Amino acid sequence: MAGSDDSSQRVSIVGWRNWGDHPVVVLFTAAATVTGLVLAALALRDGGPAVGDPCTAVVGRWDWLTTGGIVTVAEGGRLTFHPNDLTNLPTFTGAWQCESGSGDITMAWNTGFSDRLQLSDDGNRLSGTNDQTGTTISAVRAR
Numbered sequence: 001m002a003g004s005d006d007s008s009q010r011v012s013i014v015g016w017r018n019w020g021d022h023p024v025v026v027l028f029t030a031a032a033t034v035t036g037l038v039l040a041a042l043a044l045r046d047g048g049p050a051v052g053d054p055c056t057a058v059v060g061r062w063d064w065l066t067t068g069g070i071v072t073v074a075e076g077g078r079l080t081f082h083p084n085d086l087t088n089l090p091t092f093t094g095a096w097q098c099e100s101g102s103g104d105i106t107m108a109w110n111t112g113f114s115d116r117l118q119l120s121d122d123g124n125r126l127s128g129t130n131d132q133t134g135t136t137i138s139a140v141r142a143r
Contacts, residue, residue: 053100054098054103054105054118054119054123055098055099055100055103055105057119057123058073058096058098058105058119058126059073059074059075060072060073060141060142061073061141061142062126062139062140062141062142063139063140063141063142064081064137064139065138065139065140066135066136066137066138066139067081067083067087067089068083068084068086068087068089069081069082069083069084069087069089070082070084070142071107071139073096073107077095077096077097078093078094078095078096079092079093079094079095079096079107079109080092080093080094081093081094081109092109092110092111093109093110094107094108094109094110095107095108096108103118103119104116104117104118105117105118105119105126105128112132113130113131113132113133114130114131114132115128115129115130115131115137116128116129116131117137117139123141124140124141125138125139125140125141126138126139126140127139
């Protein structure tokens with residue numbers, strides 16, 4: 001700007017993340033000063049701010065890496081496992097619940113098995129174990 005001794009420039013940083021099944025775009029504009037760049041980096045680190053409540057953030061579609069297929073976690077506590085073409089598994093259903101204090105997510109399947117899981121801080125990974133077999137469960141948010 002003419003006649004101004006402000007030598008900083010405007011910098012825009014754009015990031016994105018999924019919130020449930022909906023992508024959210026984050027735009028942060030700051031003066032290109034050390035303070036502005038540090039604030040922008042903090043706002044977008046690890047793909048965005050941490051997930052507030054795992055009991056609501058778990059709702060969505062998950063790529064079930066352990067067995068292959070997609071698990072749909074629906075509001076109201078319902079679950080559905082849809083196998084992929086490479087597995088010889090049927091479709092399973094079940095119910096899920098979440099302990100609000102600990103964020104522990106329990107998925108009880110109609111097969112009699114149940115999984116105890118935790119949602120990652122960025123809301124994009126589930127990990128835990130099967131209560132009966134001790135098998136490690138791993139899933140990522142389906143895109």
